[in-house]
Amino acid sequence: MLPEMLEDPYVEVALQAPPSLDYIPGPEEPEQAPPSPDYVSGPEHADDE
Structure with missing residues (x-):
């Protein structure tokens, strides 16, 4: 990580x-996120709602 990034308020927070x-x-590592109780796999379900 570059020192300049540490000076960014967003990064510090x-x-x-x-x-x-x-x-x-973010979309960089979606596989690291645990599935939420309301999460439904499959684009057809998301499009249906």
């Missing part, structure tokens, strides 16, 4: 703030 149970990582 992100590093200090603990991950919430509802926290979902």
